[in-house]
Amino acid sequence: MHIVITGGTGLIGRALIDYLLPARHDITVLSRRPERAALPDDVTVVGWDGVSAEGWAHVVDGADAVINLAGESIAGAGALPARWTPARKRRILESRLNATNAVATAIARARNKPRMLVQGSAVGYYGAQRDDTPLDETAPPGRDFLADVVTQWEAASATVEAMGVRRAIARTGLVLSAEGGSLPPMLLPFKLFLGGPLGDGRQWLPWIHIRDEVRALAFLMTEPRASGPFNLVAPNPVTNRDFASIAGRVLRRPAFLSAPAPILRLALGEMATLLLDGQRALPRRLLDLGFRFDFPELEPALRDLLLRK
Numbered sequence: 001m002h003i004v005i006t007g008g009t010g011l012i013g014r015a016l017i018d019y020l021l022p023a024r025h026d027i028t029v030l031s032r033r034p035e036r037a038a039l040p041d042d043v044t045v046v047g048w049d050g051v052s053a054e055g056w057a058h059v060v061d062g063a064d065a066v067i068n069l070a071g072e073s074i075a076g077a078g079a080l081p082a083r084w085t086p087a088r089k090r091r092i093l094e095s096r097l098n099a100t101n102a103v104a105t106a107i108a109r110a111r112n113k114p115r116m117l118v119q120g121s122a123v124g125y126y127g128a129q130r131d132d133t134p135l136d137e138t139a140p141p142g143r144d145f146l147a148d149v150v151t152q153w154e155a156a157s158a159t160v161e162a163m164g165v166r167r168a169i170a171r172t173g174l175v176l177s178a179e180g181g182s183l184p185p186m187l188l189p190f191k192l193f194l195g196g197p198l199g200d201g202r203q204w205l206p207w208i209h210i211r212d213e214v215r216a217l218a219f220l221m222t223e224p225r226a227s228g229p230f231n232l233v234a235p236n237p238v239t240n241r242d243f244a245s246i247a248g249r250v251l252r253r254p255a256f257l258s259a260p261a262p263i264l265r266l267a268l269g270e271m272a273t274l275l276l277d278g279q280r281a282l283p284r285r286l287l288d289l290g291f292r293f294d295f296p297e298l299e300p301a302l303r304d305l306l307l308r309k
């Protein structure tokens, strides 16, 4: 298959490429800095600005699938989380809308439309949840900043459906990877013997092992019945308190020092919602279509990621 990936240089994109390459797919990545992409030689890297379809739109003509993951990091690219200043919030939203509009324009211009689009998304769609209600893909959108971003991000690619392109929306949870993303900073306090639940620890953590994330993206790409929204989360989400005790057990570190919510809110501002809120999202539609998770339970997932030699 010829697969075009935006955001292919990111955490999920790189893992997806590593997963797809052995099957000899023809992969093209769109990057704002192709010279720094550092992807395997077999991958074609094409420059774009993440805003317009000029100069690169031909690459989606005749492609089998487009996977649209590009967007400014939500937690910040540095080692420490970066506060959501008004300027960062604007970049988080606009980077996703601009990139997705550019992808939709390129698809509209293609003489041979790609057969399908995997639209990046997040379980933040459902908003910061305060109770224990399980959320499948029929749950309504939330009303906070991230829910608003994600709702608009998804909507920006809706036009491709009228062009006959199958669209699967990947509402991804917290991707657990040893290579980056949220897991290494989450585990740092444990490594320093300071680990424990965040806030009251009752918030849900809709996690997914990076391997299942890329397997699910590939599944959505090749499964002809996959259209509409899919929660990419393990079937057994845990509370933050459970996460802390499992992480402590796997790392053989204490896990009882809870970080008070007011201090986290003071330090991180509105962004503290990433740590103090969550969603009890379930992968109903993936399971209905027969997708099987390699890592349905958190403890084996963490053991695989953290103790693999």
Ligand SMILES: NC(=O)c1ccc[n+]([C@@H]2O[C@H](COP(=O)([O-])OP(=O)(O)OC[C@H]3O[C@@H](n4cnc5c(N)ncnc54)[C@H](OP(=O)(O)O)[C@@H]3O)[C@@H](O)[C@H]2O)c1
Pocket (backbone or CB within 6 Å): 006, 007, 008, 009, 010, 011, 012, 013, 030, 031, 032, 033, 037, 049, 050, 069, 070, 071, 072, 073, 074, 095, 099, 120, 121, 122, 123, 172, 173, 174, 175, 176, 181, 182
């Ligand atoms: N990781 C998670 O836990 C998680 C959970 C839910 C949803 N998601 C979503 O899934 C997508 C991929 O996640 P990820 O963790 O792989 O993200 P990532 O590591 O931050 O990579 C995102 C990629 O998007 C591109 N990008 C960054 N800022 C951009 C901008 N202003 N305009 C256009 N492109 C830009 C970058 O590619 P270039 O620099 O090469 O252009 C970058 O490699 C993201 O949109 C993220 O919000 C991730």
